[in-house]
Amino acid sequence: MLENLSLIQLSQAEIELAEMLETEEITKEQFEAMQKEINENLQVKSLNYIKVNDMLSNNLEQGKLYLKEIQKRIKRIENAQKKLKDFLVFAMEKSGLKRIDTHLGTITFNKGKDSIVITNENLIPKEFIKEEIVRKVDKVAIKEHLKETGEIVTGADIETKPYVTFK
Numbered sequence: 001m002l003e004n005l006s007l008i009q010l011s012q013a014e015i016e017l018a019e020m021l022e023t024e025e026i027t028k029e030q031f032e033a034m035q036k037e038i039n040e041n042l043q044v045k046s047l048n049y050i051k052v053n054d055m056l057s058n059n060l061e062q063g064k065l066y067l068k069e070i071q072k073r074i075k076r077i078e079n080a081q082k083k084l085k086d087f088l089v090f091a092m093e094k095s096g097l098k099r100i101d102t103h104l105g106t107i108t109f110n111k112g113k114d115s116i117v118i119t120n121e122n123l124i125p126k127e128f129i130k131e132e133i134v135r136k137v138d139k140v141a142i143k144e145h146l147k148e149t150g151e152i153v154t155g156a157d158i159e160t161k162p163y164v165t166f167k
Contacts, residue, residue: 002041010045014038088164112162116142123155 005013014035021031092098092109100107116139118124128145130138142153152158 002037003044005041007042007045007049010038010042085164089162092164093162107164110163112160114143114146114158114160115139116146117157117159118155119157120155124153128153 002010002013017026017031017034017038020026021028026034088107089109092100092107098109116137118137118139121135121137124137124142128138128141130136130141137156139156142156145151145153146158
């Protein structure tokens with residue numbers, strides 16, 4: 001009968017049992033026998049909780065290991081893809097090819113857009129610094145300044161990165 005009770009119900013039964021002993025509804029021997037049965041059931045229930053928790057902990061650790069492996073695999077694939085694109089940029093730039101059409105898709109060589117490279121953030125004039133929670137150089141403002149004045153801001157250079165796209 002007690003094996004079907006939850007931990008909370010078993011704890012409540014133990015309290016009720018103590019009250020019954022106090023009011024002399026049961027004898028000390030009956031109390032000890034019933035308390036022993038409650039404690040045995042508490043032990044069984046507790047063991048089951050420990051087993052389930054251990055199983056969940058093991059599953060969690062195994063999942064974390066799988067996640068690390070998957071993240072490593074994703075990083076390797078991303079690096080391989082970057083190397084492939086870098087190679088194609090190099091090859092297409094050297095050969096003068098602008099486009100390669102195949103039955104699987106098209107590879108297009110693009111010269112790339114100018115982007116601002118910050119070489120020394122401390123030399124960037126304050127007018128090109130956005131104040132946020134963290135200090136950040138306003139590359140958009142520097143690029144606009146370059147377009148408007150033709151002047152390269154101190155602490156920044158222009159870098160053009162060619163790239164390829166797959167469609």
